[in-house]
Amino acid sequence: MLLILLKLRNGLAVLCPSQDTKLGREGKKTMDTTRGNFKTLAAESGDGVPSLEVMARSSVYNVGENKVIYCKGLNLPERIEWYAPNRETVGERSNVNSRIFSERLKNDTLASSLVLLFIRSFKIEDSGNWTCKAGDLFETIEIIVGEKVSLSAAQETFEGEETKSARFDCAAKGYPPPVFQWYKDNTPIVADSKKLFLRKKEDNYQLEIRNLSHQDTGEYTCKVTQKALSHYAHKRVLLNVQHKPLLYDEFDNTRTISYSRYRTEEVYAIINAPKNITCRAVGYPEPKFEWFRRSNGHDDPITDEDMIANSQDGSSSTLMLRMYDEEALGEYKCLASNDKGRVYVIYHVQKGNKPDMPDQVSVVSVTKTTITFNVTCSTCNMAIEEDKSEDPQNLTILGYTFHLVPFQKGFLADWNSSEEFNVDIENYTYPQTLFVVGPLANATTYHVRVCTRNSAGCSDFLELSSTPTTAFAEKLLFSFMLMLGTLLLLMLM
Template sequence: MKWAAAVFVVSLFSLGSAQSGDGVPSLEVMARSSVYNVGENKVIYCKGLNLPERIEWYAPNRDIVGERSTVNSRIFSERLKNDTLASSLVLLFIRSFKIEDSGNWTCKAGELFETIEIIVGEKVSLSSAQETFEGEETKSARFDCAAKGYPPPVFQWYKDNAPIVADNKKFFLRKKEDNYQLEIRNLSHQDTGEYTCKVTQKALSHYAHKRVNLNVQHKPLLYDEFDNTRTISYSRYRTEEVYAIINAPKNITCRAVGYPEPKFEWFRRTNGHDDPITDEEMIAHAQDGSSSTLMLRMYDEEALGEYKCLASNEKGKVYVIYHVQKGNKPDMPDHLSVVSVTKYSITFNVSCSTCNMELEEDKSEDPQNLTILGYTFQLVPFQKGFLADWNASEEFNVDIENYTLPQTLFVIEPLRNGTAYHVRVCTRNSAGCSDFVELDSTPKTALAGKLFISFMLMLATTLLLMLI
């Protein structure tokens, strides 16, 4: 009923606006070639003026589309009761599109005709949009991406958003009917990640995807971390020299990655015997399970010696032996000044003329004259009438990158704009920090509001000059 009412209103409007004009025959399909989805409904109008013959609709198989009947209940044509050759409007009804309806549909009257192309597509749907797969080292993993649709979709597999290219060594891509399968051989920890199958039907402007989270079970692997980059070590164990300052705390961090998540244990080694360290206040484990820190209290030289970190899971274990020995406490910085400030940073000039700033290649360090690695800054917001609470300070570690030409300028950021700070700095080597040197002033970062006002005044002045 809704279709009939809509068609009736549009038809009255179309016929009422039609004029015989100068008597020249014309024919127009009032629709464009389009793409439709399976199950959609559509009414297409064909309008003619001063026609030599009555209008007929032709299906892609060149059969005339008949009027509505018990046989033609899904696809049929319909002309208005007052239809004439001088002014005619014939409607084509297609209910519940099927893929076989695709093709050229023609409106024809005598020698006059106009054709539109209809493409009927079926959007693909994936049975599962998210999966988790547990793999094992040296074995294979296969991921299915089955999607049936029309026009045939385009498939692409990605790992962590990078396209996967079949190399017939590590990655294999196979098409089995409507399934695009990805196989990964000889699994390792490096294959852990998110794999995505992206399915695209450009003609339908349709896109779908399936994600597979792969976890590869493997024994723990030791790693080092620098600038948020992990360097993996494939050895079962290793030894490290650690320097400590007497009467100063010393933290030793042991890093290992594995799946299942490794368990960390610490031991004190005496004459080749490992004694478990059970004091929970001395050990801190990272929340993500990738590291553990031993916090030594270096009250005297009895704390020196060997310590062992063991990381294990059901797939294996690795360990590190730390040789903790006495190192020198570095000299304090002998110069500290402010060079410049911005909204969110302060630049300092720091130097230590009595410190060992040069690292000799191919030579072990002298524990009593360790090379300076950099400086540690501590900043506390200034509050009038209150002393600096250094326990609540924000700490910034900066490293000296060039040992031949010592770097003395360091930018501390990000900081709060428009804020004055108490500042203190210590020199840092591999054993620990020197005593702190406190800046005798409280530098203040620039106020964002003032900078904005200055910019607006400058902009306003420029506009006034343009108007003069």
Template sequence: MRWCIPAVLFFALVCSVRPDEVLPEPTLRIMARSTVYNVGETKAIFCKGENLVEPIQWYSPSGKLVEERSTKNSRVFVERKTEDNGVLVPLIIHRIKISDGGNWTCKAGNQSETKEFIVGEKVNITDRNVTLEGEEGKSVKLTCEANGYPLPVVVWYKDKHQIRDKEDPKKYTIKPDNTLEIKKLNHADVGLYVCKVRQKALSHYTEKTVHLSVQHKPILYNSDTQMIYTNTKYKTEEVYAILGDTKNVTCSAIANPPPTYKWFKRNNGYDDDAITDSDTVITSEDGTNSVLVLRIRDESYYGEYRCSATNDKGSESIIFHVNPGSKPLPPDTVQLAGANTTNLTFNVTCSSCNFATPDEVPESPDPKNLTVIGYIFQLTPLKLGYPADWDGAPEFRVDIESANNTLFTLGPLSNSTVFHVRVRTRNAAGNSEWLEAGNAATTDDAIRLSASLLLITVTMCMRMFGPF
């Protein structure tokens, strides 16, 4: 009987445990929102445990146990917090160092989890927008202070095109410290340089922009074609002018600092006195060009004219041969071919025009029958009861790319507006008389919208009811 009472109690205890009841499993996990940290930051990385028997411990990448905070241990330490559903043990790291990167382990008994923490130093470029000036023939160095860890990838661009120094080593050198050296500077090196810096591991990107200008002597070019005169010794250009008309001869230069211009009439290969009349020589304020206004009153105005452009880096000259030229005839017809809210398209025919074939230069070598190179349109709004006001009306210059292409679109224009229209042809010598082309009107947004709605309505009706 002595053993009966304990046996009954044991049997009752065993029977009181439900067969489907299971004791909860212990869990342990590191709660890190990010595993990438920057040098100098302070971070708290939590390790959470539930149903644990043994305490949570943190271990450094070297395998050393991280202890709680003390006077000797104030930068890297652990704290302990208790919650209703478990235990939180944060790993606190003050002033994170590169050496703190690596595998950190949270452990409690047989439970453990390890995460790799990446510690880097983001590139910080303090002066990200720089203006720099070099000198023709010399070298210049563009710095990019891309100091960081892990080592960043640095790529240089000029005007959005990547610079590859190995493809052009005589011009560019990219040094180990990411400095870009540009050698033998010239006007073509002027532009926008961007140093793009990326640290993929840190998801970090930054850049530096350098606005480079170059001091160089004047470089003469044709303002119509934008072509630079490549002949270094003798620069000449043929110009045609119409007797009785005014001819503007333009001398254009790229230069830094801006150049001063001088014009000379030449006789027998020698310069006459400089032309200084302010009504005859008009130079732009920014020094990009100077225009010689020739009023061809008689044949004595034909001949050679020299333009010189000079700055403290050097001087360049070009001789313009001003020759008699033929005045073109106006177009035969001009018809409106299309209109919308902002543009007008015209069909222009000119049976008397001499159009260049694809293998010819734009200017015909025959001064009596110069090639027609384009048209000039002029448009002015219609005012009922008033004649067309052409003074100050905008001009639209269009080029003829092919004799078969007779359609020309003008814009942008005001919508829902009626315009007076006139047109004239142009060649290398000058322009024809104006041809009055009548009136043309742009459309209104409401008209275009109504037409679109009408088209949609008709389409839907056809789908629902079939063709009418």
């Protein structure tokens, strides 16, 4: 690639080489002693003052490209010559000089001279300072010929296996030698002595990951930079690690992974109320979920499709129990399996108390996207964490469930289409009565109802007598005020 760097000296465009050859240093001294002449030349180009100028601009070139560079002189008593980085004169076109040669225009005169430098099919060894010189005047350009890195593939997918190793290649040949960096999910990878290894073999910068686990699944990127050429390239490797299913819990969009093969959970249900039990597991290949009813030490498969709902991403399955009577109580088993292994959860479903309905609910404040409610339940078990009740007939209140339906004049609330918001009592502090519900639509009126919630289920609903409305968005209010101001202005004109 070719890089030409220019700066202005007393009004004349003069090339500044980054490396000084002996010829370049001598030329600088001569040019410094004639600085006054350059100033005059800037004002007049045809007053007989000798001048020399390389007619080129900053550019970047790759190996194999061609370039013609012009050198123009005015009022020069000496011939213009081009000099290669080895300080040898560049000869004119011939059988010997067929790739790099100079050429003079036929109308070349003493008053105006133009000499062309031809460089065909750039090579790395062409890098250096090229000088156009006539007597004591000269200009030097620094030519950097580079080879841009070209990666064989921009993206690859790699299937790894748990406990084994994975090696990713990033082969990038180029000049100047590129700088490499591996990233995982946009975070720079730092080698260690146990898990991650980085090694360079000639032009290949290899990443090795040992003892693969599900945590290694992700996107790995090799970024290659050639700063001198302003060139950047990257290669992505999508790693999927095959592993057995792992149970997990999810709170506030955060997964807590369990590495045990099985576990048991206590589940409380309310008779004559639906009870959903969700089993969560992550695995690759995607795990298959199966549900069983345990009876007398035997696992009886649950085949009723209406009782089971699997998530679209394949990471969870929900058993929807119809708690018509106490016969539905007992043990249920969730089994998650793939080719790499299996895990399961035993749920002990027992009867719990239905919580009391809230005493009252009222609106405290509204914003563009939220409504703050004041909710109280004087007869509910609001024990703090230390006194949290494990008595199935007096379960501690976890929080409240709000249902909101947009208000439509002349229509009753369609609670089947309501949006549900579960708000928890933070840290089981008491008395906490203010709860923020959202996000909601701007400037929208809602029907609202709320129930008390414990680990068994929800109480009866208490419906809010009023229909609160969220505030206008600022931009809507601004547009309204602007329109109102415009109308007032027109009325006054």
